Amino acid sequence: MSDFQEVTESTPKVQVNPYGPNPSDFLSNVQNFQLIESTLREGEQFANAFFTTEKKIEIAKALDDFGVDYIELTSPVASEQSKKDCEAICKLGLKAKILTHIRCHMDDARVAVETGVDGVDVVIGTSKFLRQYSHGKDMNYISKAAIEVIEFVKSKGLEIRFSSEDSFRSDLVDLLNIYKTVDKIGVNRIGIADTVGCANPRQVYELVRTLKSVVSCDIECHFHNDTGCAIANAYTALEGGARLIDVSVLGIGERNGITPLGGLMARMIVAAPDYVKSKYKLHKLRDLETLVAEAVEVNIPFNNPITGFCAFTHKAGIHAKAILANPSTYEILNPSDFGMTRYIHFANRLTGWNAIKSRVDQLNLHLTDAQCKEVTAKIKKLGDIRPLNIDDVDSIIKDYHAEVSTPVIKSKKKSSDDVDEIDISKPAAKKSKLSE
Amino acid sequence: MSDFQEVTESTPKVQVNPYGPNPSDFLSNVQNFQLIESTLREGEQFANAFFTTEKKIEIAKALDDFGVDYIELTSPVASEQSKKDCEAICKLGLKAKILTHIRCHMDDARVAVETGVDGVDVVIGTSKFLRQYSHGKDMNYISKAAIEVIEFVKSKGLEIRFSSEDSFRSDLVDLLNIYKTVDKIGVNRIGIADTVGCANPRQVYELVRTLKSVVSCDIECHFHNDTGCAIANAYTALEGGARLIDVSVLGIGERNGITPLGGLMARMIVAAPDYVKSKYKLHKLRDLETLVAEAVEVNIPFNNPITGFCAFTHKAGIHAKAILANPSTYEILNPSDFGMTRYIHFANRLTGWNAIKSRVDQLNLHLTDAQCKEVTAKIKKLGDIRPLNIDDVDSIIKDYHAEVSTPVIKSKKKSSDDVDEIDISKPAAKKSKLSE
Numbered sequence: 001m002s003d004f005q006e007v008t009e010s011t012p013k014v015q016v017n018p019y020g021p022n023p024s025d026f027l028s029n030v031q032n033f034q035l036i037e038s039t040l041r042e043g044e045q046f047a048n049a050f051f052t053t054e055k056k057i058e059i060a061k062a063l064d065d066f067g068v069d070y071i072e073l074t075s076p077v078a079s080e081q082s083k084k085d086c087e088a089i090c091k092l093g094l095k096a097k098i099l100t101h102i103r104c105h106m107d108d109a110r111v112a113v114e115t116g117v118d119g120v121d122v123v124i125g126t127s128k129f130l131r132q133y134s135h136g137k138d139m140n141y142i143s144k145a146a147i148e149v150i151e152f153v154k155s156k157g158l159e160i161r162f163s164s165e166d167s168f169r170s171d172l173v174d175l176l177n178i179y180k181t182v183d184k185i186g187v188n189r190i191g192i193a194d195t196v197g198c199a200n201p202r203q204v205y206e207l208v209r210t211l212k213s214v215v216s217c218d219i220e221c222h223f224h225n226d227t228g229c230a231i232a233n234a235y236t237a238l239e240g241g242a243r244l245i246d247v248s249v250l251g252i253g254e255r256n257g258i259t260p261l262g263g264l265m266a267r268m269i270v271a272a273p274d275y276v277k278s279k280y281k282l283h284k285l286r287d288l289e290t291l292v293a294e295a296v297e298v299n300i301p302f303n304n305p306i307t308g309f310c311a312f313t314h315k316a317g318i319h320a321k322a323i324l325a326n327p328s329t330y331e332i333l334n335p336s337d338f339g340m341t342r343y344i345h346f347a348n349r350l351t352g353w354n355a356i357k358s359r360v361d362q363l364n365l366h367l368t369d370a371q372c373k374e375v376t377a378k379i380k381k382l383g384d385i386r387p388l389n390i391d392d393v394d395s396i397i398k399d400y401h402a403e404v405s406t407p408v409i410k411s412k413k414k415s416s417d418d419v420d421e422i423d424i425s426k427p428a429a430k431k432s433k434l435s436e
Numbered sequence: 437m438s439d440f441q442e443v444t445e446s447t448p449k450v451q452v453n454p455y456g457p458n459p460s461d462f463l464s465n466v467q468n469f470q471l472i473e474s475t476l477r478e479g480e481q482f483a484n485a486f487f488t489t490e491k492k493i494e495i496a497k498a499l500d501d502f503g504v505d506y507i508e509l510t511s512p513v514a515s516e517q518s519k520k521d522c523e524a525i526c527k528l529g530l531k532a533k534i535l536t537h538i539r540c541h542m543d544d545a546r547v548a549v550e551t552g553v554d555g556v557d558v559v560i561g562t563s564k565f566l567r568q569y570s571h572g573k574d575m576n577y578i579s580k581a582a583i584e585v586i587e588f589v590k591s592k593g594l595e596i597r598f599s600s601e602d603s604f605r606s607d608l609v610d611l612l613n614i615y616k617t618v619d620k621i622g623v624n625r626i627g628i629a630d631t632v633g634c635a636n637p638r639q640v641y642e643l644v645r646t647l648k649s650v651v652s653c654d655i656e657c658h659f660h661n662d663t664g665c666a667i668a669n670a671y672t673a674l675e676g677g678a679r680l681i682d683v684s685v686l687g688i689g690e691r692n693g694i695t696p697l698g699g700l701m702a703r704m705i706v707a708a709p710d711y712v713k714s715k716y717k718l719h720k721l722r723d724l725e726t727l728v729a730e731a732v733e734v735n736i737p738f739n740n741p742i743t744g745f746c747a748f749t750h751k752a753g754i755h756a757k758a759i760l761a762n763p764s765t766y767e768i769l770n771p772s773d774f775g776m777t778r779y780i781h782f783a784n785r786l787t788g789w790n791a792i793k794s795r796v797d798q799l800n801l802h803l804t805d806a807q808c809k810e811v812t813a814k815i816k817k818l819g820d821i822r823p824l825n826i827d828d829v830d831s832i833i834k835d836y837h838a839e840v841s842t843p844v845i846k847s848k849k850k851s852s853d854d855v856d857e858i859d860i861s862k863p864a865a866k867k868s869k870l871s872e
Contacts, residue, residue: 018605019634019636022638022639044786045751045752045755045786046746046751047745047746047749047751047781048738048746050784050819050822050823074786078753078785078786078816079785079786079816079817079819079820080816080817080820081785081820081821082785082820103754125758129758129762129764129765130758130765132762133758133761133762133765134754134757134758134761134765166765169454195766196766196767196768197768198455198706198768200455200668200671200672200675200703200707201637201638201668201671201672202458202637202638202641202672202675203458205638225739225741226702226741226747226767226768226769227667227699227702227703227706227741227768227769228667228668228696228699228700228702228703228741229667229668229671229703231663231664231665231668232636232637232664232665232667232668232669233668235636235637235665236636236637236638239636239638250739251739252739254749254750254751254752254755254766255746255747255748255749255750255766256739256740256741256744256746256747257739260664263663263664264664266662266663266664267636267663267664267665270634270663271636298738299735299737299738301737301738301739301740302484302734302735302737303661303686303687303688303692303693303737304692304737305661305662305663305664305692308692309483310482310483310484310691310692311662311691311692312691313483313690313691314690314691315481315482315483315690316481316690317514318539318570319481319690321570322561322565322566322569322570325569325570326565326568326569328565329565329566329569329570329602330631330632330690330691331632331662332632332633332634332662332663333662333663345483348486349514349515349517349518350480350481350510350514350515380514380515380516381515381516383486383515384515384516384517384518385517386486387486
């Protein structure tokens, strides 16, 4: 049988933040990442999205205020109004750089460079699937088209990104060849895209690490969420040395979307709290999500990171007890960083006497621990029969309190207003613990 | 400038499924995993959850029918009814094994073994946070309590799992010590739990790989989703050699929940299609999610993998074109595997002429490619002004069709019923492509 050392709760010596970047990731950009916000491009491809010019401008301003580095807009060749909207947003004078996203074709590039954007994101499918069924071109053609478009955009003094589409189903040698080519002629960044949402985190890490050994420019990543890995893939890409992540508000995009801005914030604040808090206005996240959710007529998912209605709700008795003693026991995110508040759900049959005791204190009543346990048993009994609300619990507590206090009142002939003062040995109300 | 080889679209020789298990993961259980379904335990800790006995039984039967390996139930000491419900579900004679989840304490264990369960899941907090603020015990105490409970449960002939809580914030040496101890005395499996949702995929892989070198029993993993990585962490755990994953329907649980059953199915079917399709009734996923969503009064999130309303909706013109030629271009999941259907969203300004041409065919009308492009331009123009619905697009197409067909009708004096037959050189309707 093993013999454990006495528990010593000293501060860890090696690493300040155990959830921070892995020291073995010497190329990591976890603490130095940038966001390309694509609600107004990828997000416009969401089934429900129709943004008027006014709504686009409102969203662009809110994104800029939040602190995103880039705002990506729908191609100006998508429709006449798309072009006008692109030009209008370029004229807003935002801090964020404005990009537009086009096919790797001179027809598109010539229109894009005239809109006033700061940069152009160029994309072409490189997988066997897309080469065969989408544009029908081979890698030689792709290479030539890429060079022509890149040289042209550069000649206009604009930023240029070259991205393959469906990178994770493309031939690795083809990918490395084309990226090496475009890196040599000089692009600001290359993009890899998990267009169908098939990639897994360790695959992403490997591809990014390999690319880092081939190109000197920045690497941008775009992850679809079909198999639920878009946030994790983004994080792992940064670990591998990618610098920029494509996001959209609530992840809206083609099919079930891409890496969501809010979810990525949740992931990144754990790893790089100072960087994230200094750079992004996290307390504006909820308003930003509400703005976009209303524009595309969806509800914020109940299980959304940070802003889902129960993201900071604790229910089981054992959880509630520890949270009351120290919120870090069951929280890796601090709700106040996002302007949110914590909630202890005590009106249910899984509740524990610590949560009920805290409620007793909130009600400014005084019960002993033994009495709290007894009233908890009554609450659990009713909770077995039907869903409870806070009023139910408060009634049970108040009834019980009146009951156990009655003999004292009678003997001393005090009015019921004085009941609260009977047991002065109890600690003061602990409301502050619920909102710290 | 690089010179690319001619594209050859031959079948890959090395690996049949490029999204399958990584050959370097020699301990991988990606093709041999099991599910511990915890909707009736972790899910009951979801803020909105109140399950009546009848609803619990209905959910347990549906889970069993779906094909989960284990069903985990709330501790029988949580409340009197919890105990009765546990006993009732054990008597259903389901194929799935029934587990209950208790604190690492003899008081709980004595009640649990009398309920009729097939196994007992024991948990105790091992992180500094939980040792200090939850149970207040040191590792020596934990070790002794674990041994006593494990020996007792084993003596009753039941399966036993020992899990640390908050494993990713626990001291690694403490963890390895306690797991080695319980593995030696013989447990069916050990569990690691990311109780606060802080873990990232490569961390998970490392911990699982390390544990695999210490214990010989199976490893079970439990991931909360606070930072959006619960599906990816589960997948990476299986790559590292974990065998069992805790899931719940829609991921319901404490705060924003755990690895969702449906999302994990999306991830796993990409990696291990034959295994997943042979073991789980995927076409029942939507009904199962609807059952639980209604029971806890939430909407299925708009962006839910597989069952979200737009999970198989394609919108941008470039996507629609390729999907019409071959769905694999922009789909890693086949909707028909889940009893779902694909949808091409053509009523918007991002639409392309290939999608409109497909709609023209569906309407049994005949237009040349040039005519399809012309009517597409009209549709995009209206789509710039306001959101479109299918009726809008159909009206525009029909009007345009009538317009271009009119001279023919006049010259031949045919009735409008014959219009469809005018251009017999056009291919037949391609409805089948939309539902393949």
